[in-house]
Amino acid sequence: MAGSTVGSASGTTSIHVPITIVQQPGxxxxxxxxxxxxxxxxxxxxxxxxxxxxxxD
Structure with missing residues (x-):
């Protein structure tokens, strides 16, 4: 997942966060x-x- 688009009161914000996931042996x-x-x-x-x-409120 390269990024996420988020709605806000002032418009839309795109968030890009690198994530590293390492599969363990087995x-x-x-x-x-x-x-x-x-x-x-x-x-x-x-x-x-x-x-x-x-x-x-």
Whole structure:
């Protein structure tokens, strides 16, 4: 994933963050990919939840 596009009140921001993932000997590539995907999705959910909570009264 080269980057992420994020919406904001003033427009759209693109974030590019290098991530290095090293598969360990004996580690299943598919399992590793699924764990990475889950972590990235959790980070995005947390980021959205924080942004949504900023819209209080």
């Amino acid at each position: 580690e299943d590539a598919g399992d590793l990919a699924q764990r990475v995907r889950r972590e990235l999705e959790a980070i995005e959910r947390d980021r959205r939840a924080g942004a949504n909570s900023a819209f209080g």
